Amino acid sequence: QSALTQPASVSGSPGQSITISCTGTSSDVGAYDYVSWFQHHPGKAPKLMIWDVIVRPSGVSNRFSGSKSGNTASLTISGLQAEDEADYYCSSFTSDSTWVFGGGTKLTVL
Amino acid sequence: QVQLVESGGGVVQPGRSLRLSCAASGFTFSNYGMHWVRQAPGKGLEWVAMISYDGSRKDYVDSVKGRFTISRDNSKNTLFLQMSSLRSEDTAVFYCAKDRGLDYGMEVWGPGTTVTVS
Numbered sequence: 264q265s266a267l268t269q270p271a272s273v274s275g276s277p278g279q280s281i282t283i284s285c286t287g288t289s290s291d292v293g294a295y296d297y298v299s300w301f302q303h304h305p306g307k308a309p310k311l312m313i314w315d316v317i318v319r320p321s322g323v324s325n326r327f328s329g330s331k332s333g334n335t336a337s338l339t340i341s342g343l344q345a346e347d348e349a350d351y352y353c354s355s356f357t358s359d360s361t362w363v364f365g366g367g368t369k370l371t372v373l
Numbered sequence: 374q375v376q377l378v379e380s381g382g383g384v385v386q387p388g389r390s391l392r393l394s395c396a397a398s399g400f401t402f403s404n405y406g407m408h409w410v411r412q413a414p415g416k417g418l419e420w421v422a423m424i425s426y427d428g429s430r431k432d433y434v435d436s437v438k439g440r441f442t443i444s445r446d447n448s449k450n451t452l453f454l455q456m457s458s459l460r461s462e463d464t465a466v467f468y469c470a471k472d473r474g475l476d477y478g479m480e481v482w483g484p485g486t487t488v489t490v491s
Binding site: 303 | 408410417418419420423432433434435468470473476477478479480481482483484485
């Protein structure tokens with residue numbers, strides 16, 4: 264049950280695009296399409312942004328998109344806006360029938 | 374709309390017990406799996422436990438197995454987390470989260486309740 268690997272921080276200027284990676288193993292990210300991404304503003308409830316690798320819940324901006332290749336999933340945010348500044352976490356189902364999160368990525372909008 | 378509200382957090386001494394509750398509304402509680410997730414101070418999110426819609430299946434992260442018990446009362450739309458033999462490393466904000474279905478991943482989260490073991 265090791266945490267998925269995410270970069271500790273990423274940054275970008277308004278209007279730019281950024282991508283956050285989430286690397287796991289063949290027992291989690293590589294084995295299932297049950298990969299989700301959450302946006303977390305400190306002190307608030309985390310918000311689901313992407314589920315099943317690529318699906319965007321209703322109400323989430325189409326600037327957010329997800330993908331996966333092998334053991335690595337990615338979240339791309341295009342047209343960065345100030346309100347996108349937050350912590351982002353990936354999660355995946357595992358072969359142990361448990362769930363695992365990434366260590367989190369702090370997004371700074373410059 | 375879906376609403377989850379955790380309660381029961383507080384300050385507790387090491388080795389003692391605490392029970393968290395999560396009151397659910399806005400959806401048919403008995404149709405969905407439910408999760409507990411925690412965030413220690415300065416750390417990332419950590420999945421803690423999941424219970425199936427009918428309570429027949431329960432899964433836990435290794436670090437809490439044998440100490441924490443997840444349960445639910447579908448008649449009262451309430452999720453529980455019974456925590457025993459608490460350690461300082463259990464200090465965290467605990468969130469309950471509704472699953473998208475049976476066990477497909479967390480969807481809607483509550484605001485969290487803080488547990489301090491000291």
